[in-house]
Amino acid sequence: MIAANDPALRSWVDVPAESDFPIQNLPFGIVRPADGEPRVAVRIGDMALDLAALHAAGLLNPAEFEAEDFATKSLNRILAKDKAAWRRLRDRVSTLLRHDNPSLRDNEQLRAACLLPVGELQMLMPVEVGDYTDFYSSIEHATNVGIMFRDPENALLPNWKHLPVGYHGRASSIIVSGQDVRRPVGQTRPNDSEPPQFGPTRLLDFELEMAFVTGAGKELGQRITSTEADDYIFGMVLFNDWSARDIQKWEYVPLGPFLAKSFASSISAWVVTLDALEPFRVAGPEQDPPVQPYLHTQGDKNIDIDLEVFIENEAFPAHRVSHSNFKYMYWNMAQQLTHQTVNGCNVRAGDMYASGTISGPTPDSYGSMLEITWRGSKPVDMPDGTQRKFINDHDTVIMRGTCRKGDVRIGFGEVRARVLPALEV
Amino acid sequence: MIAANDPALRSWVDVPAESDFPIQNLPFGIVRPADGEPRVAVRIGDMALDLAALHAAGLLNPAEFEAEDFATKSLNRILAKDKAAWRRLRDRVSTLLRHDNPSLRDNEQLRAACLLPVGELQMLMPVEVGDYTDFYSSIEHATNVGIMFRDPENALLPNWKHLPVGYHGRASSIIVSGQDVRRPVGQTRPNDSEPPQFGPTRLLDFELEMAFVTGAGKELGQRITSTEADDYIFGMVLFNDWSARDIQKWEYVPLGPFLAKSFASSISAWVVTLDALEPFRVAGPEQDPPVQPYLHTQGDKNIDIDLEVFIENEAFPAHRVSHSNFKYMYWNMAQQLTHQTVNGCNVRAGDMYASGTISGPTPDSYGSMLEITWRGSKPVDMPDGTQRKFINDHDTVIMRGTCRKGDVRIGFGEVRARVLPALEV
Numbered sequence: 001m002i003a004a005n006d007p008a009l010r011s012w013v014d015v016p017a018e019s020d021f022p023i024q025n026l027p028f029g030i031v032r033p034a035d036g037e038p039r040v041a042v043r044i045g046d047m048a049l050d051l052a053a054l055h056a057a058g059l060l061n062p063a064e065f066e067a068e069d070f071a072t073k074s075l076n077r078i079l080a081k082d083k084a085a086w087r088r089l090r091d092r093v094s095t096l097l098r099h100d101n102p103s104l105r106d107n108e109q110l111r112a113a114c115l116l117p118v119g120e121l122q123m124l125m126p127v128e129v130g131d132y133t134d135f136y137s138s139i140e141h142a143t144n145v146g147i148m149f150r151d152p153e154n155a156l157l158p159n160w161k162h163l164p165v166g167y168h169g170r171a172s173s174i175i176v177s178g179q180d181v182r183r184p185v186g187q188t189r190p191n192d193s194e195p196p197q198f199g200p201t202r203l204l205d206f207e208l209e210m211a212f213v214t215g216a217g218k219e220l221g222q223r224i225t226s227t228e229a230d231d232y233i234f235g236m237v238l239f240n241d242w243s244a245r246d247i248q249k250w251e252y253v254p255l256g257p258f259l260a261k262s263f264a265s266s267i268s269a270w271v272v273t274l275d276a277l278e279p280f281r282v283a284g285p286e287q288d289p290p291v292q293p294y295l296h297t298q299g300d301k302n303i304d305i306d307l308e309v310f311i312e313n314e315a316f317p318a319h320r321v322s323h324s325n326f327k328y329m330y331w332n333m334a335q336q337l338t339h340q341t342v343n344g345c346n347v348r349a350g351d352m353y354a355s356g357t358i359s360g361p362t363p364d365s366y367g368s369m370l371e372i373t374w375r376g377s378k379p380v381d382m383p384d385g386t387q388r389k390f391i392n393d394h395d396t397v398i399m400r401g402t403c404r405k406g407d408v409r410i411g412f413g414e415v416r417a418r419v420l421p422a423l424e425v
Numbered sequence: 426m427i428a429a430n431d432p433a434l435r436s437w438v439d440v441p442a443e444s445d446f447p448i449q450n451l452p453f454g455i456v457r458p459a460d461g462e463p464r465v466a467v468r469i470g471d472m473a474l475d476l477a478a479l480h481a482a483g484l485l486n487p488a489e490f491e492a493e494d495f496a497t498k499s500l501n502r503i504l505a506k507d508k509a510a511w512r513r514l515r516d517r518v519s520t521l522l523r524h525d526n527p528s529l530r531d532n533e534q535l536r537a538a539c540l541l542p543v544g545e546l547q548m549l550m551p552v553e554v555g556d557y558t559d560f561y562s563s564i565e566h567a568t569n570v571g572i573m574f575r576d577p578e579n580a581l582l583p584n585w586k587h588l589p590v591g592y593h594g595r596a597s598s599i600i601v602s603g604q605d606v607r608r609p610v611g612q613t614r615p616n617d618s619e620p621p622q623f624g625p626t627r628l629l630d631f632e633l634e635m636a637f638v639t640g641a642g643k644e645l646g647q648r649i650t651s652t653e654a655d656d657y658i659f660g661m662v663l664f665n666d667w668s669a670r671d672i673q674k675w676e677y678v679p680l681g682p683f684l685a686k687s688f689a690s691s692i693s694a695w696v697v698t699l700d701a702l703e704p705f706r707v708a709g710p711e712q713d714p715p716v717q718p719y720l721h722t723q724g725d726k727n728i729d730i731d732l733e734v735f736i737e738n739e740a741f742p743a744h745r746v747s748h749s750n751f752k753y754m755y756w757n758m759a760q761q762l763t764h765q766t767v768n769g770c771n772v773r774a775g776d777m778y779a780s781g782t783i784s785g786p787t788p789d790s791y792g793s794m795l796e797i798t799w800r801g802s803k804p805v806d807m808p809d810g811t812q813r814k815f816i817n818d819h820d821t822v823i824m825r826g827t828c829r830k831g832d833v834r835i836g837f838g839e840v841r842a843r844v845l846p847a848l849e850v
Contacts, residue, residue, distance in 0.1 A: 131597050136680060157678050162621050163612050167680035168593040168687070172556050172771045173645055182646035184768035187588050187717065196587050198717050220598055220689065221607035221848070247768070253582050255561060255592035256681025262593070263768040264645065292612065292623050343609035343672070344848075345687040346597045423646070423769075 002087070002275050004094035007408045011097045012105040013115065015045035020402060020411025023097050024279075026090055027235065027270035027412075028075055031121040038073040038124055042093050043270050043413075046118055049093065053114045059104065060092060074128045075234075075271065079215045079349035083231045086215070090273060123269035125176045126237070127213055130348040132174060133340060134209075134241060134261070134356060135166040137331035139285070141359040144371045161289060164331035164339050166356075169241075170262035174352065177269050177415040181242055183393060183422040184263035188246040200422035201244035203376075204391045208309050208367035208399055210326050211239040211354040212333050213271055217347025224341045226297050229334035230274060232347065238268040238307075238399045238415040239354045245370060245390070265354075268399075268415040276410055280304045280403040282327050291335070294342055301332035305401045305412075307358060309367070312396040316383035321372060324358050324365040326401070393421040427512070427700050429519035432833045436522045437530040438540065440470035445827060445836025448522050449704075451515055452660065452695035452837075453500055456546040463498040463549055467518050468695050468838075471543055474518065478539045484529065485517060499553045500659075500696065504640045504774035508656045511640070515698060548694035550601045551662070552638055555773040557599060558765060559634075559666060559686070560591040562756035564710070565784040569796045586714060589756035589764050591781075594666075595687035599777065602694050602840040606667055608818060608847040609688035613671040625847035626669035628801075629816045633734050633792030633824055635751050636664040636779040637758050638696055642772025649766040651722050654759035655699060657772060663693040663732075663824045663840040664779045670795060670815070690779075693824075693840040701835055705729045705828040707752050716760070719767055726757035730826045730837075732783060734792070737821040741808035746797060749783050749790040751826070818846040 004026065011023040021027070021043045031041040031048050039052035052070035054060050060070075064085060069077045078086070096104045104111055136142055139156070142165075146155030159165060175181075183204055189196040212233045217224055224232055241261065248260030284302035305326035310318035336353055357367040366372045369390050373379055376389035391397060396418040402411035429451065436448040446452070446468045456466040456473050464477035477495035479485050485495075489510060494502045503511070521529050529536055561567055564581070567590075571580030584590060600606075608629055614621040637658045642649055649657055666686065673685030709727040730751035735743035761778055782792040791797045794815050798804055801814035816822060821843040827836035 131595055158617075159612075159614075159621075159675055159678065162614075163676060165676070165680055165683075167683055168595055170556055170593055170770060171596075172773050172776070173769075175645065182769050186768050187584075189584075189587075192583075195714075196584075196717070198719065220600065221845075223848075244768070250584055251588060251590070252679075252681075253584065254677075254681070255590055256677075256679070258590075258592055259764070259768040259770065262765075262770040289620075292621070294623065339684070340687075343611050343669070343684040343688040344598075344607050345595060345684065348597050351597070420646075423648075 002278060004091050005276065005279055007406055009094070010099045011044060012099045013044045013047055013097060018409070019045050020413050021045055022408065022410060023094060024408050025272060025276050025410035026093055027272040029126050029270045030073060030075065030124040031116065032124055033116060033121055037071065040070040040072065040075060040078065043118065044097055048116045048118050048121055050114045050116055057110050059096060061088065064088065073124060074350065075126050076128050076350045079127065079213065079234055082215060086234060086273065087275060090275060123176055123178065126269060126271050127350040127352070129171040129174050129352045130350050132169045132171040132352045133166050134169045134354045135164050135331065135336050136356040137164050137329050137336065138356055138359050139330040140328060140361055141357040141367060141371065144359060144366065148375055162291070164336050166336070167256045173262050174265045174267060177266060177417065179417060180420050181264040181266065181417045182420050184244050184247065185422050185425055186244065186247040186259050187250055189250045190246065196250060199425055201247055203245035204419065205243045205245055205369045206309065206391060206397045207241035207243055207357040208307060208322060208324055209239040209241050209354045209357060210236055210305065210401065211267065211352050212236050214347050214349065214351045216349040217341065220346040221344040223344065224337055224347065226295060226334050226338040229337040232337060233274045233333060235271040235273040236277065237271055238401050238412045240266040240397060240399055240415050240417065241354060242266065266415050266417040268412045270413050272410065272412055277303050277403065279405050279408065284332050285330055295335050295338060297332060297334050301334055302327045302329055305403050308400045310398040311382065311388065312398060313394060318398055319383050321380055322365060322367055324360045324367050326358060328358060328360050329355060391419055393419055395419050427703060429516050430701065430704055432831055434519070435524045436469060437524045438469045438472055438522060444470050445838050446470055447833065447835060448519060449833050450697060450701050450835035451518055452697040454551045454695045455498060455500065455549040456541065457549055458541060458546055462496065465495040465497065465500060465503065468543065469522055473541045473543050473546055475539045475541055482535055484521060486513065489513065498549060499775065500551050501553050501775045504552065504638065504659055507640060511659060511698065512700060515700060548601055548603065551694060551696050552775040552777070554596040554599050554777045555775050557594045557596040557777045558591050559594045559779045559781060560589050560756065560761050561781040562589050562754050562761065563781055563784050564755040565753060565786055566782040566792060566796065569784060569791065573800055589761045591761070592681045598687050599690045599692060602691060602842065604842060605845050606689040606691065606842045607845050609669050609672065610847050610850055611669065611672040611684050612675055614675045615671065621675060624850055626672055628670035629844065630668045630670055630794045631734065631816060631822045632666035632668055632782040633732060633747060633749055634664040634666050634779045634781060634783060635661055635730065635826065636692065636777050637661050639772050639774065639776045641774040642766065645771040646769040648769065649762055649772065651720060651759050651763040654762040657762060658699045658758060660696040660698040661702065662696055663826050663837045665691040665822060665824055665840050665842065666779060667691065691840050691842040693837050695838055697835065697837055702728050702828065704830050704833065709757050710755055720760050720763060722757060722759050726759055727752045727754055730828050733825045735823040736807065736813065737823060738819060743823055744808050746805055747790060747792055749785045749792050751783060753783060753785050754780060816844055818844055820844050
């Protein structure tokens with residue numbers, strides 16, 4: 001067992017009941033105090049531990065890390081190190097936060113300087129994303145889309161069960177939770193017998209996804225094998241892959257989604273380490289037909305992460321529209337990263353790999369409005385008496401994710417984004 | 426007219442006849458001397474002018490540029506400035522290199538320190554690519570592919586003439602000319618009635634493309650209009666979009682090309698400024714049906730760039746297999762960048778936007794082996810008596826591009842890459 005995951009650990013920092021951030025979690029993020037510069041922090045309870053201040057005070061391993069690794073605006077310098085270094089860092093932070101460790105607990109001045117209330121901090125993008133890939137790895141989602149848009153008898157395309165289908169996405173427009181999303185404009189063609197139109201999307205949707213963040217991979221031309229893959233995965237975030245369904249329908253043949261996705265993707269601010277998620281591993285679904293040898297994995301490779309999506313509006317509080325789970329994924333993260341590099345493609349520190357929409361087996365577990373309302377044919381009731389087929393202006397979409405096992409519960413906080421009306425065309 | 430483009434200009438630096446790099450060009454790159462650090466340079470003739478040394482000597486505008494803008498491993502800091510700054514910098518370099526300007530010419534010591542023979546330099550990737558988009562903007566190429574793989578009667582899909590179709594590509598595997606390319610392995614399914622296979626691609630191809638590099642765009646949510654677009658384009662490079670046709674065929678539905686492209690894309694090392702290319706503007710093809718208002722452009726938006734592709738091998742010298750021209754593009758660069766941002770997608774300094782394969786109207790002007798050999802049905806003879814359907818191990822593919830008008834000729838040098846055999850599966 002990873003020492004920092006010990007369920008018996010308690011911290012001298014007060015952690016509210018039902019917090020996503022007990023000492024067993026310790027996710028990493030980038031915070032900016034009201035009058036300060038960005039720096040690396042670890043979250044515990046409602047506080048952020050400032051690693052730049054901690055390093056300056058000599059409480060982090062000075063031989064392994066430099067001041068610039070923490071006094072910086074992204075996790076990329078830390079990501080460029082390896083799994084062993086990430087693990088030593090999290091272990092060290094865990095040790096400092098244990099209820100029985102006095103070194104920081106009893107140093108009132110340093111404690112005040114290092115331990116910052118998250119409510120007083122701005123959360124920034126945790127990573128500078130080099131490349132971003134979006135996979136398509138939920139069999140329930142791929143099946144639903146296949147039924148709606150292609151052929152109910154052959155919903156999955158022939159390649160789907162042989163390889164984790166994915167495509168390159170736009171890295172520049174990945175934004176952090178809390179940042180508003182502008183409704184995009186673009187070309188659509190609602191009626192095939194009429195010319196295309198131009199204007200705001202009418203079918204703005206969320207996609208419930210999770211994404212993993214990598215460390216530095218191998219050189220171009222080298223592969224990461226399925227047994228090595230987890231060593232290159234630093235951690236995970238919630239991922240809302242905003243989608244404009246009408247723009248997508250018109251533009252996506254033959255080269256895939258483009259402007260329908262590139263206007264924004266929202267992520268949660270705290271990167272939960274893969275180490276912290278290890279206790280919540282579960283077996284994935286049986287893969288039949290068997291996958292090719294290069295995609296073989298051993299042991300429990302899925303993770304039991306309870307996922308929820310809410311719509312919130314000035315007229316009503318957060319209303320749940322989906323309840324899914326990351327454990328449903330057909331293709332696991334090790335298989336995704338292995339496939340990504342099998343052709344020699346290089347991976348960089350800060351790359352992001354999203355799962356694709358995470359739908360479960362029942363309609364209440366579908367991960368997009370497209371599926372929940374079945375292309376708008378089954379609108380969803382909101383608490384104020386209105387209905388939603390897709391997402392309206394001024395709606396806020398919130399996603400949450402939590403893991404529970406015994407008395408331990410860890411989570412991702414949330415990814416939240418409000419939709420602003422389109423700019424004038 | 427842009428002063429630095431004056432056809433009458435001559436330099437005190439000796440420029441060989443038929444050089445791609447007279448004083449009217451002055452492209453930017455990143456060079457590394459054998460015993461030194463990377464720095465920004467401008468090429469003239471067979472020499473590279475070291476801008477870091479020039480700045481340190483006080484010969485570049487110290488108010489506008491810092492030492493770190495030139496003593497660095499990418500052009501991104503310069504790209505983050507605006508068109509006016511780029512133009513002042515090129516103008517200043519042009520002035521210093523004019524035959525009648527003594528300030529550098531007659532300073533023997535500084536000249537020896539600043540003017541480095543390119544043969545003694547390593548050329549590095551000129552930019553750190555943030556996002557990379559590959560368009561599909563040659564009507565001849567799209568038509569050829571449509572005839573081969575879909576329906577000769579409806580070769581172009583319905584959206585093709587309404588918007589510049591494109592997709593997100595992999596930025597991490599863009600490499601500079603001279604770097605070898607490893608033949609990729611992956612899944613293919615040559616026979617639909619049999620299971621997929623795993624192994625080296627059998628159908629390795631080049632794609633003759635050009636790409637433009639951008640400065641910093643607008644914030645997320647804002648659009649770059651078609652009249653503004655050229656202001657955000659710094660310059661262009663030759664682009665070989667290496668492709669594995671058999672991997673692509675099996676993987677690409679429904680989300681587009683992925684591993685078939687992400688193993689390598691090769692670019693030329695010197696970024697030719699859009700300013701230097703202005704004298705070679707020509708009208709593009711008529712767009713019928715008329716494009717939507719947001720895609721309207723005025724004036725000559727295409728560029729007459731003569732393009733050639735060669736295959737070279739130990740057994741024979743460079744043998745030309747294609748002779749095309751960038752002027753054939755149906756969609757111009759301003760339209761591509763406008764379309765890319767119409768949904769509010771943000772553009773960053775160092776982004777790269779490739780044209781898609783540039784095929785002309787005749788078979789000798791097709792920009793890929795796929796088209797030249799028509800899926801391998803018409804192999805091409807090589808000087809040693811062998812034939813090529815696609816690209817063999819140990820072949821080197823070379824692309825060149827030149828512009829001519831009156832007595833002025835400028836060019837891109839070349840992009841060159843040799844294919845190494847696949848690693849053991």
